Amino acid sequence: MSLSVEPKDLSSMNTLGLASHADACVVFTDDAQLPDLTRLARTYERTLVLGGGSNVVLAAQVSGLVVCTRTQGVALVGETPDAWLVEAQAGETWHKFVDTCLANGWAGLENLALIPGTVGAAPVQNIGAYGVELDTRIDQVHAWDIQQGESRVFSRDECAFLYRDSFFKRQPPGRWLITRVRFRLAKQWVPQLAYPDLSACRESAAAGRITPRQVFDAVCAIRQSKLPDPAVLGNAGSFFKNPVVDASAWQRLKAGLPDLVGYPQPDGTFKLAAGWLIDRAGWKGRRRGAVGVHDRQALVLVNFGRATSTELLALAQDICADVYARFGVRLEQEPVLVA
Ligand SMILES: Cc1cc2nc3c(=O)[nH]c(=O)nc-3n(C[C@H](O)[C@H](O)[C@H](O)COP(=O)(O)OP(=O)(O)OC[C@H]3O[C@@H](n4cnc5c(N)ncnc54)[C@H](O)[C@@H]3O)c2cc1C
Structure with a gap:
């Protein structure tokens, strides 16, 4: 089956429900289409592979070719x-x-x-x-290496x-x-x-x-x-990874925060519960316009409706800056940013 390129509203194709549009979207349903996909992709500046859209932050306008994967079996x-x-x-x-x-x-x-x-x-x-x-x-x-075609x-x-x-x-x-x-x-x-x-x-x-x-x-x-159901409240699950710190940082933090949650790792480091840090910094349940922090899961950022990636990322940035200022721990975003 040949590939057909169409513009697509991606708002319902990302679980955050962010308003997003792509000028060029192709649905890939069969491995036999892979060589054609490479030929097509080479005519675009860039390509994005999209699955269920549950771990992406999509910009309002997604440039290049979006490949929606639908192969079954x-x-x-x-x-x-x-x-x-x-x-x-x-x-x-x-x-x-x-x-x-x-x-x-x-x-x-x-x-x-x-x-x-x-x-x-x-x-x-x-x-x-x-x-x-x-x-x-x-x-x-x-x-499949989309660029090399192999x-x-x-x-x-x-x-x-x-x-x-x-x-x-x-x-x-x-x-x-x-x-x-x-x-x-x-x-x-x-x-x-x-x-x-x-x-x-x-x-x-x-x-x-x-x-x-x-x-x-x-x-x-x-x-x-x-966890909030994305069909009801837009979200991408955990918005931040659990940060990993070395043993001395863990001891320093634990001295000031006795109830800090962390898990020892086989290599001697400690994985901190990012949700705990965000909650302790007072962000849980806070809403800012169309976006906010879920009221039961501080690790989950939500879209109350009609939000764009700009609003969501501004909130995420403020949370990161606040957590760093309070605890000296850097949070890393988990979902992939697609501009
Ligand atoms: C409510 C909720 C709960 C979640 N819970 C968890 C959890 O417990 N644990 C966890 O690890 N994650 C969790 N996630 C995150 C997410 O579900 C996973 O990361 C999932 O694997 C993403 O799949 P997707 O098809 O939606 O990927 P997408 O969001 O479409 O894509 C994610 C990334 O993978 C790339 N990609 C997608 N498909 C392909 C492909 N075929 N080939 C190459 N690259 C590809 C995309 O380009 C993008 O970079 C949760 C998300 C939500 C919304």
Whole structure:
């Protein structure tokens, strides 16, 4: 099928609901279109790959070519004595994919249930939630080099995953299009229940009766009770990453803030709860025009309607400056800024 370029209102294609427009948008539905996509992309100054729009801050006018990924398909492509090898196309909805895996008896992704967005975007920021990071479940990432017009398979190591980061997130936007992802899911299921909110599941596990589906249901219920639904209130989930500080900074901060929340990391650093810092700085529930800080989750910035990226970014900048002035900790934005 040939590619057709159209102008598009992107306001309903980003979960923040920011008013945004692109002059050139193309929907990519089949890997056979990749060479044509490269030919087309070369006629634009830049390219943006868009999945579900749940981790982007879109400018009012997005320049260049916007590629909307809609390829579909999930398949068991192999197995080893220990693991199922499952592949999903980039345009699959992440949550639906997790559900499909469980329905087929391939457990291991249940802690990542209900994260919005697509399979193709999941490796970009190495999604994580409730004690599981995606990179621990990835076998390979298939990607198309939009500029060079060739495909490449990245091993897990080559993806260079870090906390909410990967090789792909560090590349110029529009260089790589992740076309499909291969997951390695252990046949011997080990529930990941260390996260405090999963205590009810821990009790069931201790009694020897916990299933992946129960963990999936518990994660969905917790997320629905804690996070605003983007369909109701525009947001991009966590707007800031949890900052990582060294041990001496942690001790200095903890001395002045005894109830500061932080988690020791294997390399001796400490990951601070950014939401706690924002809350302590007094931003939780504050509204400024059409944007604000969610009243139950200080880490979540929201669009009350008709906001633009300019208003949202001004609020984010003020929060960062205030947190730095009070605590000496720099916050880093999680969603990708697309101007
Ligand atoms: C309510 C809510 C809760 C959230 N909770 C979490 C959470 O618990 N944990 C977490 O990690 N994240 C969370 N997020 C963030 C977001 O859901 C994830 O980052 C998700 O993977 C983004 O997917 P997407 O398809 O919407 O990507 P988009 O927002 O469309 O794109 C994000 C980035 O990935 C790039 N990209 C998208 N698709 C491709 C592709 N096929 N190839 C190459 N690059 C691509 C884009 O260019 C952009 O740079 C949450 C967001 C919301 C709104």
